[in-house]
Amino acid sequence: MSSLHDTVHRVTQRIVERSADSRRRYLDLMEREGDRHADRNTALACSNLAHGFAASAEDKPSIATRAGPNIGIVTAYNDTISAHQPFGAYPPQMKVWAREVGATAQVAGATPAMCDGVTQGTDGMELSLFSRDVIALSTAVSLSHCMYDAVAMLGMCDKIVPGLLIGGLRFGYLPTMFFSAGAMPTGISNKEKQRVRQFYAEGKATRAELLKSEAASYHSAGVCTFYGTANSNQMMLDLMGLSLPGAAFINPGTPLRQALTRASVHRLAAITRDGNDYRPLAKCVDEKAVVNATVGLLATGGSTNHALHIPAFARAAGVQIDWNDMAELSSAVPLLARVYPNGADDVNHFQAAGGLGFVVRELLDAGLIHRDIMTVHGENLSAYALEPWLDGEELAWRDPGPSGDETILRGAAAPFAPEGGMRLVEGNLGRACFKTSAVDPERWTIEAPCRVFDDQRAVAEAFAAGELDRDVVVVVRFQGPQANGMPELHKLTPPLGVLQDRGYRVALVTDGRMSGASGKVPAAIHCTPEAVSGGPLAYLRDGDVVRLCAERGELTTTADLTSREPATMTEDLHGVGRELFAMFRTGADSAEHGASAMLAAGGL
Template sequence: MSLHPRIEQVTERIRKRSEKSRRAYLDGIDAANRQGPHRARLSCGNLAHAFAACGPTDKGRLRADVAPNLGIVTAYNDMLSAHQPFEHYPERVRRLARELGGTAQVAGGVPAMCDGVTQGRPGMELSLFSRDVIAQATAVSLSHDMFDAALYLGVCDKIVPGLLIGALAFGHLPAVFVPAGPMTPGIPNKEKAAVRERYAAGEATREELLQAESDSYHAPGTCTFYGTANSNQVLLEAMGLQLPGTSFVNPDTPLRDALTDASVERALRITALGSDYRPIGQLIDERAIVNAMAALMATGGSTNHTIHWVAVARAAGLGLTWDDIDQISQTVPLLARVYPNGEADVNRFAAAGGTAFVFRELLDAGLMHDLPTIVPGGMRAFCDEPRIEAGKLTYSPGVAQSADREVTRGVAEAFEAQGGLRLLRGNLGRALIKTSAVKPEYRTIEAPAVVVDDPKTLNKLHAAGALPQDFVAVVRYQGPKANGMPELHSLAPLLGLLQNQGRRVALVTDGRLSGASGKIPAAIHVTPEASAGGAIAKLREGDIVRLDAEAGTLEALVDPAEWKSRTAAPNTAPAGYDLGRNLFGFSRAKVSPADQGALSISCGPPSPEGGDWDYDAEYELGHDAAAAAAPHEAVDA
């Protein structure tokens, strides 16, 4: 089927606005390609240092410079359940590369922190900036010019975007991302959330809470809810950067091992030393970025990617805006219900058809580009599922119909006509809301504001019985410049508890929420943030705030004259400079706004005229007409 006109429109808009920066990026790749494989240009001293620790076989191949050498960039540590399986991957990769006539070396390691451990803790203020540190560490890892392609071992929240930004800085190198897979199911996510809410109400003990958490997060592998980590995997597949069907195969299984081996083999085949050269910088164009966002909307994925993929696009010389993301979301239907926007975990999602089913539906409806990937066959290859047959990895077509209609559905019977996210606009600025996890009856609220600068204050107000029956919790000074934009998932149990009691509540913040957050209406990533003079700092206790996710508005219902005359309230939250936070002062001072990727590093070629992409006005010119049309007019026709 031909491409949906609105998907085509967004893609073309990104291409046009990015012409100069994209050209500059591709020129850099071409210059690197003309010089040939970089290892050949190393001096004898350089090369001797690089293979000094290798065995005779690898050393001979590296001396001769005729065999491909894979760089392994790993985010392994054994505190993260999702990354613990990577411990033995380098050994396996080196052995297989050697058997296939190549070589492989660990190029370097990158930090990998767990947001699940740092929720509500000072470490969360380092979380977003860790993405940029990972990008820099990736660049350092690849800086030796020893490699013909790279394998990236990473799964979780900021880690994959950081690896991806770093990989795009070496756009002339082919890249294959290699996941580790999710842990097997524990207790249902809904049951875990219920214990959290009971604990917030004082009805469960700490021991009960710890047992529920331990029964949920119980083994090696990615957490099983559909948060940022698992969204990462879907987006990588949607851009064609990891093998089809690799996202949700459990660790330490024959199929997982076979896919890892196949990833090594594929990386060896697509270097510049062969006839099937596929550098990452050429594969990741505006079509790949649109595919990632379409997959995010169709599956109801994490809001964090509205920040991360703006940064990823910029690393490839492309300008992606929240307006683009919003229009994609209004065009692509919701095809999956996975916790927190459903009750299933990612294991059940995979069993119901998973990415192969969702991608085929999107391709057939013209809602996703068919484009070159790291494997032959383009995106259509990602509509097949991996199997082990007679001890070998094979692929067969994915299910033609959903195997579980409570979890996945086709475009013709989608859960909702629009995707999982919505851009909000109004006199408070711009924000995003994850609508897929919020029941329709809760998507609009008009209530007085309870304004705090420290999230912990809200719990104290609740304990003192000082919260109104219905209210909008405004948590400000949580943006990138203020304190690194921590996730505020620790507020979810309290607000969810209050909503269960029949009270109308919502959250408005310039901070972030965990990819696991849902249920309550939350306008997050408010931009401009309070520390940058944003209007959220002008809100006062008791102001009436209206959040309407269906209409896409976020407003303080304050007399316009009074609103104009107000000044920003000062930040009353205590400043944190201990536990490593002092080391990121430069990042907080230099970071870009959330809608421009919250970048604290230089990333990709300069945007037009050295400024920032802001195409809000351009988008608005055609927005009314587009919004007036039925979401699936072209599909239904």
């Protein structure tokens, strides 16, 4: 058994020491809350309890007498998100499977679940990040009935899993498992999809041709197959041991997917407080689990959005992690996977090559993740170094063996790169994240005059007018959480990619987000402090020379910003419900702290 890597040990200890007080207060709260709500027959008056099981038909006697554990289902089902559409069928099935082991199940409540793919480039995207807080609040409302002995979380995509996790952690005395619906089958190649997008950006493809291409890519139920935030979520749940091993990417509607869902219900019923194998969420999500999630993100070149989400859900568990910790881990963690947009192939190919079982095994053997964490399945994380399969009709796990395709997945001894996929860049323009795993190392350093924009539509207009046909650092400011909710700026990828393909040296600097689908263009994102609160980007002017260097961790300008007045934001934040989210913008803390108004207001 390999000893823990020095860097992983050092960073973990630093997080433990930094979090000592907040973690202690969190665990004390969970112990008190667990004791208060251990028995719903004493915590709830008869009228309250009767309301809670009034519609439960044959399950009424069991719920009333606590004859078996009652599982609360929190669902993010809707028909608009392909990844969540399968969840519509889950609760009726889960109730049957719960009865098989003497348990019951109720839908405790639902959360909103928006799709960034639908809202990209629109005003609705400005609600996206704060939907995470709304989801966490909705989860808390769902569980506030205190009718449940365990929680089943049905959710997969971008802000949804972090939101469910944040809300669930405030009920951390309950065992909690996450249920996936799996990745949709592979559509057209990612290379072809990217080609048509860039042709459309250049005016060489029609809207009808673009729509046909997109519909051939996003074509059925299941999560989108690129390795963005949704699939990074599923990876992190494995690395923290919060779902059954290897359940992440199994396609919807398959016998293996159904077997995993059934087994998850059975397992959840077995780890409640009343049994002899109690595994509360509060004990599962600790400092070591947070480090594991971070290492997994870096080793697989996952979504940059998790530079926001990891600090946020960690705070909900009393754990404090920052970008310095993530950057230091990245310096020691090798890149083991090349999955689109960091490679040519999608998560189905990744799964076929060995998937997360292979990744967990390699990271454990190299001492890069913590084995000794409490998981919902198995004695420790070793159980997650396996892949699920059906042995006849029985669910089983086996060693994934060697990589099935070394263009997608490699071992820790011969990785794609010696370091992980993310670096911290900082200087007189602030602190920001740079996703190196998606960018050719020859483009890690860009120094050029900047062109400053206040929104991405203006960038598209300047590109169409030929104003960006040169070496340029495109600065898009007033995109932070306090400004307009920190939307993703993924619509910038095709035009900036076209400029780069034309031979220009191009980079993006922004206080907004790019995307879990961040691609080949070098970008400093999540820049903090943000422009609207007086951050340095507010003082930049067209023509100022900006230097972005991932190699040396630099984000600087040669311009003298001290003698200037800051630019002011002019965007009208009315329409598509944005005015309702003003309190979230006003109270949001920095990107590095998770960009959350809710956590800041709660003193977390």
